[in-house]
Amino acid sequence: MPKENWDTLLTRLVKTGGIPNPLNRVLLFGPPRTGKSSIAKELFQTHERVTIHKQLPVEDMLGGYALIDGTTKWQDGPAIRSLREGHCLVLDEVDQISAECRCILHALLDDPPGITLASGERVNSKEGYCVIATTNALPSALPPAVLDRFDLILCANTISSGLKNALGALSAAADNVVNRDTSYHWTRPASINLFLSVSKLRKKGWRDEQIVSGLGLEGQAANDALLAISTYR
């Protein structure tokens, strides 16, 4: 069976109802400019995008009070808007997140996601909410508590279909550039969230082979996962 591209797999999961329910936390890692951040535009009608950096304040993600017409009013940030309205939240360069914002990330990636604002309001996610995080580093650069929260971790080491269409004939040249970078090798370890995702997909009636390919596992990792989940039914 030919290997499925990461963007094809994501598209398939969105169409077949794997994303955003039950898989709603996706991590894409790989070389720059392969279309990781722009995939959300292709898959979802509306989405919110946050580019993370080390000095990113919490308010830029969650929102804060602003002076409007002489009064202070709470204005939702992109993360809260996504939660309330059930949109996709794209977090670019997630490995650059500061320690301050990491706690918020835990809440945004929780199961079920939700956060308590400074005003005391508890904001829970609406159906349709999902997170797509991107990074140019290997997943092992993320703290384990963050990494383990992702349902789907895909290596975006090929140019997405949308980007290929945009490049046209030059997509072959771009492919050559991307394929020269062979440093993105990472095997997903066993984690509680992995088995949680398996459990959710089994409840949806997916077979084990579908689950393993749906979680982006391939080759030896896929066989190991099938072996690990085989006796536990």
Place this chain on the structure above:
Amino acid sequence: MTKNKKASLIQAAVPHERGAAVHIEHPELAVTVFDKKGKVKEIYTPPSTVKRIHEVLHARYSDPGLDRYKGIREEVAQITEDCVIHTLHWPWKVNETPTSILTDVLNEMSTELSHSKEMEQKGFNFAAFATKLRAAGVLAGAIGWRNSYKGLSGHASFSELALISTILTLIQGEKFNAAAALLEAAFFFDPEKHMKKKKATPSDKEGKPEESGSEESDSDSSGDAEASDEAHSKLLKSIGGGRRLVTDQDMNIITLQLTEQIDQSDKGFRLAASGPRIYRPALRRPTLPQKLFMKPSPQYPSGAILFDASNSMRVTHDVLVDCCLRAPAATVAFYNGSDSSGYGTLYIFAKDGVRAKTIPPQYLSAQGNGVDGPALNWLLNQEGEKKFVTDRGFCGSSDSFIQRYRLDKLERENEVSVYPSFADFQEKHPKLIRG
């Protein structure tokens, strides 16, 4: 290059109560290491699907000390345990193995079976059979025995398939020690161990031969060993169609009256202190040697020839005389017996250049085999080249199928030459002309 992997999926496949196993990726090594308390300590796996599954199954189900194979050779116990884990504990139900894994399994087993042929050619008979047996166990777990039988039939002979089938059936019945014992008997046959001495019985039913040796069983066996021996005998009997195990003591050996000189046997001579002719070259020596004379001494094809004289082989006196003309110095014997009672007799027809003049008809009247194992033991105890004329239709004992397989193995190892019929023997051994 090895890499220590924390919390790998292989680790997650091992229940915690079996041990907090560390998974180590290795380019070639596939082994599960247990600590002194019997807990899984380390699992080394190469990038091979079957070997990874194999080690996980060992970690999940194997007994580290192989205690259930008491008294069995280690290599036999290991291969039996390998079959047990695959046959009984394959992670998926038959025909539910995931496609990617099944493809890898079939490819790897195909490669192993082709390697088994190379091993056979090099003479590593047990290693070759063990490879086939393990492959059968893996395939039986993955696709069921019926489908794996079809795949194996291109790589294993009929007798090998029969033995594999019997061993796997015992394993499926959870008779692990019996399965290992059968395998050991087929390859590492030890008459002392595998052919138990018959206990003395007060009454004889149909002319049973006299027993030789001690009437008491060996005193070294404990009560537990005797009980397990008895259980093993019962099991063997149930496999052998209700027959009992025939031992050496069940075969009588009779030497016929050897009165006729075999004409071709006087070719060749030996030096002796007396004889009909003087060895003239010795007379030229400055001092005369003691052995100054020549005596006829058969030197032509010797060794031992054994005939299966059951009804199917149609052995007659003329056949045996003709055989002596082709191997005048050989020890020629035939045997037959009763398939129902498992007793029989071996008759020595010719020896050291002399043969029997006639064979009493009653000696050829028994129509069965009965004592194939003891007859084969007798043949193996003879000196020189060993030849066996038989159609391999062994029966009459609960271990007849083991003896059949044992003969195949001896033939492969060139210990015994087997001829399916007397015509075949005639074709390959020309008559010797005196002169």
